[in-house]
Amino acid sequence: xxxxxxxxxxxxxxxxxxxxxxxxxxxxxxxxxxxxxxxxxxxxxxxxxxxxxxxxxxxxxxxxxxxxxxxxxxxxxxxxxxxxxxxxxxxxxxxxxxxxxxxxxxxxxxxxxxxxxxxxxxxxxxxxxxxxxxxxxxxxxxxxxxxxxxxxxxxxxxxxxxxxxxxxxxxxxxxxxxxxxxxxxxxxxxxxxxxxxxxxxxxxxxxxxxxxxxxxxxxxxxxxxxxxxxxxxxxxxxxxxxxxxxxxxxxxxxxxxxxxxxxxxx
Amino acid sequence: xxxxxxxxxxxxxxxxxxxxxxxxxxxxxxxxxxxxxxxxxxxxxxxxxxxxxxxxxxxxxxxxxxxxxxxxxxxxxxxxxxxxxxxxxxxxxxxxxxxxxxxxxxxxxxxxxxxxxxxxxxxxxxxxxxxxxxxxxxxxxxxxxxxxxxxxxxxxxxxxxxxxxxxxxxxxxxxxxxxxxxxxxxxxxxxxxxxxxxxxxxxxxxxxxxxxxxxxxxxxxxxxxxxxxxxxxxxxxxxxxxxxxxxxxxxxxxxxxxxxxxxxxxxxxxxxxxxxxxxxxxxxxxxxxxxxxxxxxxxxxxxxxxxxxxxxxxxxxxxxxxxxxxxxxxxxxxxxxxxxxxxxxxxxxxxxxxxxxxxxxxxxxxxxxxxxxxxxxxxxxxxxxxxxxxxxxxxxxxxxxxxxxxxxxxxxxxxxxxxxxxxxxxxxxxxxxxx
Numbered sequence: 001x002x003x004x005x006x007x008x009x010x011x012x013x014x015x016x017x018x019x020x021x022x023x024x025x026x027x028x029x030x031x032x033x034x035x036x037x038x039x040x041x042x043x044x045x046x047x048x049x050x051x052x053x054x055x056x057x058x059x060x061x062x063x064x065x066x067x068x069x070x071x072x073x074x075x076x077x078x079x080x081x082x083x084x085x086x087x088x089x090x091x092x093x094x095x096x097x098x099x100x101x102x103x104x105x106x107x108x109x110x111x112x113x114x115x116x117x118x119x120x121x122x123x124x125x126x127x128x129x130x131x132x133x134x135x136x137x138x139x140x141x142x143x144x145x146x147x148x149x150x151x152x153x154x155x156x157x158x159x160x161x162x163x164x165x166x167x168x169x170x171x172x173x174x175x176x177x178x179x180x181x182x183x184x185x186x187x188x189x190x191x192x193x194x195x196x197x198x199x200x201x202x203x204x205x206x207x208x209x210x211x212x213x214x215x216x217x218x219x220x221x222x223x224x225x226x227x228x229x230x231x232x233x234x235x236x237x238x239x240x241x242x243x244x245x246x247x248x249x250x251x252x253x254x255x256x257x258x259x260x261x262x263x264x265x266x
Numbered sequence: 267x268x269x270x271x272x273x274x275x276x277x278x279x280x281x282x283x284x285x286x287x288x289x290x291x292x293x294x295x296x297x298x299x300x301x302x303x304x305x306x307x308x309x310x311x312x313x314x315x316x317x318x319x320x321x322x323x324x325x326x327x328x329x330x331x332x333x334x335x336x337x338x339x340x341x342x343x344x345x346x347x348x349x350x351x352x353x354x355x356x357x358x359x360x361x362x363x364x365x366x367x368x369x370x371x372x373x374x375x376x377x378x379x380x381x382x383x384x385x386x387x388x389x390x391x392x393x394x395x396x397x398x399x400x401x402x403x404x405x406x407x408x409x410x411x412x413x414x415x416x417x418x419x420x421x422x423x424x425x426x427x428x429x430x431x432x433x434x435x436x437x438x439x440x441x442x443x444x445x446x447x448x449x450x451x452x453x454x455x456x457x458x459x460x461x462x463x464x465x466x467x468x469x470x471x472x473x474x475x476x477x478x479x480x481x482x483x484x485x486x487x488x489x490x491x492x493x494x495x496x497x498x499x500x501x502x503x504x505x506x507x508x509x510x511x512x513x514x515x516x517x518x519x520x521x522x523x524x525x526x527x528x529x530x531x532x533x534x535x536x537x538x539x540x541x542x543x544x545x546x547x548x549x550x551x552x553x554x555x556x557x558x559x560x561x562x563x564x565x566x567x568x569x570x571x572x573x574x575x576x577x578x579x580x581x582x583x584x585x586x587x588x589x590x591x592x593x594x595x596x597x598x599x600x601x602x603x604x605x606x607x608x609x610x611x612x613x614x615x616x617x618x619x620x621x622x623x624x625x626x627x628x629x630x631x632x633x634x635x636x637x638x639x640x641x642x643x644x645x646x647x648x649x650x651x652x653x654x655x656x657x658x659x660x661x662x663x664x665x666x667x668x669x670x671x672x673x674x675x676x677x678x679x680x681x682x683x684x685x686x687x688x689x690x691x692x693x694x695x696x697x698x699x700x701x
Contacts, residue, residue, distance in 0.1 A: 067587070067590065067591065070586070070590060095593045095595050096593065098590060098593040099592065103591035105591070107584055109585060109588040111588060121594075125592075125595075125598055125602075126593060172588070175588075175592060178592075179592055
C-alpha cells in the first residue's frame with residue numbers, strides 16, 4: 001500500500017473515519033518535520049504511532065488538536081478533518097476543538113490544585129455543569145472511568161501533584177475525559193512511568209477503547225502491539241506504513257518497518 | 267610534525283608514576299591553592315561584614331538616644347484666671363472647646379518661673395503637655411500638680427552627655443548659663459528621660475526636640491501606595507503581554523532592550539521627567555505624594571517587568587499545555603494558571619522594587635519633596651516629604667540636636683526596609699513552587 005494515497009476504507013472495522021488527514025506537511029521555520037502524511041483514524045480503534053526518535057510522530061499527533069499553533073514558526077499544510085470538518089478552517093474554534101480532541105502528555109502534568117479541581121477545571125471553563133451536584137457527578141464519573149475513583153474518593157481535596165506518577169497520569173486522563181471528548185490523543189503517556197503504572201494505564205486504554213477514538217504515540221513497540229488495533233509507522237517525517245497492528249508486527253510490507261520492529265534501528 | 271599517532275603514543279608511554287616527587291608537588295600545590303582560595307573567600311566575607319557592622323554600630327550609637335527625650339518636672343497650678351477660663355463655663359456644654367482653646371502658654375510661662383535658674387530650659391512646645399493633661403482631666407482646674415514637660419534640645423543633649431564639658435566655653439557649643447541650669451535641674455531631681463513619642467508622631471520642626479518622623483513616614487506611605495498602585499498593574503500586564511502574547515521578533519527585542527536599559531537609568535533622570543511632565547506640563551501639585559508616587563512608579567516599573575517576566579517564564583510549559591489541551595483560551599491560561607503560579611515571584615520583585623523606591627531621594631528632590639513640612643500630610647495632594655528626604659534634611663541642619671534625630675530616622679528607615687525584605691523572602695519561601 002502506498003501510504004500517501006487514501007487508505008483503503010475496507011481495512012478498518014468502522015467505515016466512517018473519525019479524523020482524516022490528507023497530504024499533511026508540517027514545517028518548523030525552514031525545516032520540514034512532516035512530509036505528505038495521509039491517515040484515517042476510526043472511532044472504535046486504538047491507533048498507535050510508532051517510529052524512532054525525531055520521526056515526527058509527536059509532531060503529527062499535535063496537529064490533530066492544533067497544539068502546534070502554540071509553537072513559534074510552526075506551519076501546517078494539507079487538510080485535517082474531524083467528522084468531515086476542516087479543523088484548520090477559519091470557522092473552527094480552536095478552544096472547542098481541543099475540548100473535542102483531548103490530549104494526555106508525555107510527562108504527567110496535573111495542575112497544582114486539588115484532585116477535584118483538576119478534573120472540574122475543563123467542564124467549568126466549557127460550562128458543562130450548571131449546579132455543584134452536576135459537577136460532582138462529572139468529576140466522579142471521569143475519575144471512575146480513569147480507574148482512579150476508589151483510590152482518591154476520600155482525598156479529593158488533596159493536591160494533584162502529591163500523587164504518584166501513575167496516579168498523576170490517570171488524573172490527567174480523567175481530566176481529559178471530563179470534558180467528554182470524541183478523540184483522545186496520548187503522547188507517550190507511559191514514558192515517565194514504572195512498569196506497574198504503565199500496565200495500569202494500558203488496561204485503562206483498553207477499557208476506554210470504543211468510547212473514544214484513541215491515538216497513542218509510543219516508543220515502545222510491545223506497548224503498541226498490546227494496546228492498539230491499528231499501527232502507523234513513521235520514519236523521517238513520512239508515514240511508512242499504516243495497517244492493522246497484527247499485520248504490522250507479523251507481516252510488515254516495508255523493509256524499513258520490518259527493520260524497525262525487529263530492532264535493527266531506532 | 268610533532269603529533270604522533272594516538273595509538274603509538276599510548277603504547278610507547280611509560281606507566282604513570284603517581285608517587286613521583288613532581289606528582290606529589292603538584293598535589294601539594296593543588297591543596298595549597300584550595301586553602302588560599304578558602305581563606306580569601308573568608309577574608310572577603312569578614313571585610314564585608316565588618317563594613318556592615320561599622321555602619322550599624324555608628325548609626326545605633328548616634329541614633330538610639332533620638333528615641334528618648336529629657337523631661338523636667340514642673341509644679342503647675344491650673345489657675346483659671348491665667349488660663350483665661352471661667353470655671354462655670356467650663357462645666358457647661360462648651361467646656362471641651364473652651365479647655366482646648368485656653369491660654370496654656372501663659373500658664374506655662376508662669377509655671378516655668380518656679381524653676382528658678384532653670385526657668386528658660388523648657389521647650390517652646392511644653393505648654394502642649396499642660397493642655398493634654400487638663401483636657402484629659404478637667405477636674406484638675408484650680409489644682410496644683412507636678413507635670414513632666416519636655417526641655418530644650420540643648421538641655422536634652424546635656425542630659426544625654428553629648429557635650430564635652432571639659433572643652434573651653436567658646437568651642438563646646440553650650441553656654442555656662444545652660445550648663446548651670448542643667449546642673450540645677452539634675453541636683454533638684456527634676457529631670458528624667460522618657461520615651462519620645464513625639465519623635466514618632468510629629469512632622470518636621472525647627473526645634474530638634476519637637477521634630478519627628480511621623481510626617482515623613484506617612485508621606486512615604488502615601489507615596490508608596492501610589493507607586494504600587496501605578497507600577498504593579500503596569501509592570502505585570504507589560505510582562506504578561508511580552509511573555510505570552512507579543513510576536514517574537516525585532517520589535518519584541520527592541521522593547522526588551524529598552525526595558526532593561528530603563529532599569530539602569532539614573533533615578534535623577536526620572537525626577538527631571540516628573541518635573542517636566544507632571545508638574546510643568548500636566549500641572550500637578552508640587553511636593554505631593556501623588557507626583558512622587560508616579561515618578562517612583564516609572565522608576566521601579568522596569569524592575570517589576572523584569573521580575574515578572576522571569577517568574578512567568580519559570581512556570582513550566584507543561585502547565586500551559588495542560589490547560590490549552592483541555593480547551594482553555596489563552597486568556598484563561600494566563601489568568602487561571604500562569605499568573606497565580608508566577609505571583610510569588612512577581613510579589614518578591616515588586617517588594618524589592620518598592621523597597622528601592624522607599625529609599626530613593628534623587629528624583630523626589632526635583633519635584634519639590636525636599637520640603638520643610640511641619641504638618642502631617644492630609645492626603646495624596648498635600649505637601650509632604652519622605653523618610654530618606656527627612657534624613658537628608660536633618661543631616662544638613664546646623665543644630666546639634668538633629669544629629670541624633672538623623673541617625674534615629676535612619677534606624678526607622680532601616681527597620682522598615684528590613685521588614686519589607688523579610689516579607690519578600692517569606693513570600694518567596696512560603697508560596698514558591700518547585701517542579
